[in-house]
Amino acid sequence: MRRTPLAGVAAGLALALAAAGCGGGDDGKKSGSGNAAGAGQLTGRGPITLVSGKDRSGNMQKMVDAWNAAHPSEQAKIVELPDEPNDQRQQMIQNATTRSDAYTVLNLDVVWTAEFAANRWLAELPKAQLDTGKLLPATVTTGEYRGRLFAMPLTSDSGLLFYRTDLLKKAGIDQAPTTWAEMWSDCDKVKALPEGKGVDCFLTEVGKTEGLTVSAAEAINSAGGTIVDAEGKPSVGTPQAKAGLDFLVNAIKDGRMPKAALTLDGEGGRRQFQAGKLLFHRQWPYQYDLANADDGSSKVAGKFAVAPIPGPNGPGAANLGGHNYAISAFAKNKASALDFIKFMADVKQQKANALATSQAPTVASLYTDPDMIKKYPFLPTLQKAIENAKSRPVVVKYGDVTAAIQGSVYDALGGKTAPDKALTDLQSKLTQLTTP
Incomplete structure (x- = not known):
């Protein structure tokens, strides 16, 4: 998928992002607010659309086909958005701020829930009808806003170290590194081998995309810091945050990365x-699964493994990722949408999807399922x-916050701004964005 240069999109997005920056009040009376449906008001049956980023596995369509075969009068179709999460989010916001019913079920990044719910762009889901008790507890909280x-x-999802x-x-090494220093040492040993020529040591996503926010958060959290603390206050003016940013900056400066x-996104990596x-x-x-493909598309099939990401003194703090299905507050056929979400969230569907794509499921029992482990x-x-x-x-103003993180961290990585100043500037920006 590519960005679509349609006439009027730029103006629409500007209005959408302006509305996104206004969220936060308890009463939901803000720009972009709509007639959000409550948990007991999901009515309407008929065709629905599932709006999602690019599905490279092709399995999402297979699951939708299975739904369609069993629901001839409630057909679902997939609307694919660009690869880049920032672009996906902007298009979903544009749809919401124009109160369009073109989108029914939204495949949301886990960190978008607060922003979309606070702006009343989502219909509340009935907890009694959705079995969240079978899910990993960490995943359930990503779908909630104010309880x-x-x-x-x-x-x-969680970040892993592929090696x-x-x-x-x-090189005589039989296990994955658990610290940053061990990783650099292992790299030096491999680079000294004839087979290590032309092989770069390490890569994490540091292009100016959402992936950079992920990489920055992982580095800072691994060093014992936070970007925004538990009270919602910016906290990048600490030695721990500096240590995390220095890890990324020095990795590029020293040629490790x-x-x-x-200039690479996740797919480039x-x-x-x-x-x-x-x-x-x-x-x-x-x-x-993609790296283990035996169709000739991967030169490392059968030659790699995965481990926890390393940190300064031991295993690092990976980022919690993943995707949740929500219903647009402006959709017509919300009852069909709820049933569709139940269908897609069922343990059988999650298992089939995981086996087909290696995407991490949310159902806890699948992590000990023999077929899955095999x-x-x-x-x-x-x-x-x-x-x-x-x-x-x-945070409610997530789009503005992640843009601020990406801007400051990218300038430090590119040598435009010293790490200390980048963090000072970021602390100031985040304070403005998170102050009620």
Whole structure:
């Protein structure tokens, strides 16, 4: 998918983002507010649309086809948005602020719930009809806002370290690094081998996209800091935040991470890893199946494993990712949409999707399911990572906050701004954005 240069989109997005910046009041009376449906008011049956980022597996369509076969009068179709999460969010906001009923079910990044719910762009979901008790507890909170359920967790995510077992073995290393220093030491040993020529040490997403917010949060959290604390106050003016940012800055400065990383998105990094050009790669679980493909598309199939991301003194603090299904407050056929979400969230569907895509499920029992363990032996590692993962800032003005993080951190990584000043500037920006 590519950005679509339609006439009027720029103006529409400007209005949408302006409205997004106004959220936050208890009464929901703000720009962009609509006739949000309560948990007991999900009515209307008929066709629905599932709005989502690009599905590279093709399995989402198979699941929708199964729904359509059983619901001939409530057909669902997929509307695919661009790859980049920022672009997806903007298009969903544009739809909401124009009160359009074109979107029914929204496939939301877990950190968008607060913003969308606060602006009354989502219909509240009836907790009594959705079995959240079977889910990993960490995933349930991502769908809630002020104690009410607005989105059903469908897939979870946590950052993992993908690493080349074949190259480490040749260097006499039999396990993944648990600290940043160990990772750099392992890299030096591999680079000294003939097989290590042309292989970059490490990559995490640092292009000016949502992935940079993820990478910054993981580095800062791993060093014991936070971007926004538990009380919702900015907290990047600390030695721990500085240590996390320094890790990323020095990785590029010292050549541990290629400068080309500044222009790559998540898919660009995946292609680098599958081409055999990376020793260590911080990535989401979805890469596992793609990198293990036996159709010739991957040069590292059978030559890698995954482990927790490293930190300064031991395993790091991975970011909690994933996607939840929510219902647009402006959709017509909300009753059909609720049934569709129940169908997609069912344990059988989640298992089939996980086996087909390596996307992390939210149903807890699937992490000990024999079929799942057989195909994905790293599931216990992933479950622990999800349980211990930390979220990106949970704030109403998320779009503005993530843009501020990306801008300041990117300037530091590119050498435009010293890390100390970048964090000072970021603290000031975040204070303005999070002050009621």
